[in-house]
Amino acid sequence: MGRSRVSFVLTVAASCSVLMGYAQTPTPSPRAGTPGGRRILTGWGGGKADDVVPKAAAVGFRELVVHHENAGNFARFIELGKQHEIDIYAWLYLGDLPAWKKAFPEHPPPVQVMNSEENAALERIKADQSVGKSQYQFGGEPVGITEVLLTPLLCFHDPRVLEAFKKQIGEMLSVPGVKGVAFDYIGYQNYRCCRCTQSQNRLATYRRQHVELTEEQSLARFSLETLVAFNNLLSAHARTVKPDAKVITHVYPVYLPEPLYGNRLDLDVCGQTAAWFFAPFWSLDKIREYARTISGEGKRYHRRPDGAALIGYYNSPEKYPVKSRERLTAELQAILDGGCPRVHVCSFNHVLKSSVAEEVFRAFFGRSAER
């Protein structure tokens, strides 16, 4: 998650890419009244480890996702995380052009391509300086006219993109004590497909193999199948590099033909949005229903994954309405009522800069709240 998630995320922290791992010992008994087991709070973000980890521990975070590029700070996250029973994950995101340059310094990055209507939407969104940005949702489910993501993303239909991120995963998992990797931004800038030449060529091949499908059906199936495959190839690669590494994700940006496709991903924990950041805030019925699907359907396709419900929390009152104590409490309760004890929040930095938000999350996830 981020900003234009980039400006949103990277400004916010490092991004919503910091998750906290849950402690291995001691193992608290499952909390009474929590269907599906123990509550685990994961945070995405960044910042300086010494400023962040002790405060996150006091709130009850068990996992944090942060950027690994500053090796000293990342090692400190891991060191402090160990002291505070917080697992640390390295953030991998599909907009990471430096990761591409590192792997293929001689070649321009193969970024995703959109059509003229989508590019016009991009320019309109970029130019919109109004407060609240006309309800632009930054990669969440759009509520108005055509939306696209502000952040350019690499096209994973180019096999070199898979190679670049395999290399990066190797680098991440070589850091002593890291719990695993956390995927972010793996999706389409236009929320549906990529229109670059390589993607169109592969789509044409797919259509020849699936003549029974309409053009619309084949585009949606090709786009979803390749999106899922990219995630699963990276996840399998991580286990090859380090068998006990964990792979987690936040499904983002939204894939409009099937927003809750995350249970198709064969990784350890799949975070899917249950309560987005921005107004209009989602209804509690929708939050409960999404949480029920995220958790209850988490193992529909694979034995491995647990579902996690992501709640967005963005505390910049001069720009966007901020969720109140009552609103945050109601959203978290709706997620738990939907039967999803694993919760991801982005960004943890925004939680930690608000005593109200800290108190709300501590009441649900704090060590002293364990029962």
Ligand SMILES: [Zn+2]
């Ligand atoms: Zn493409």
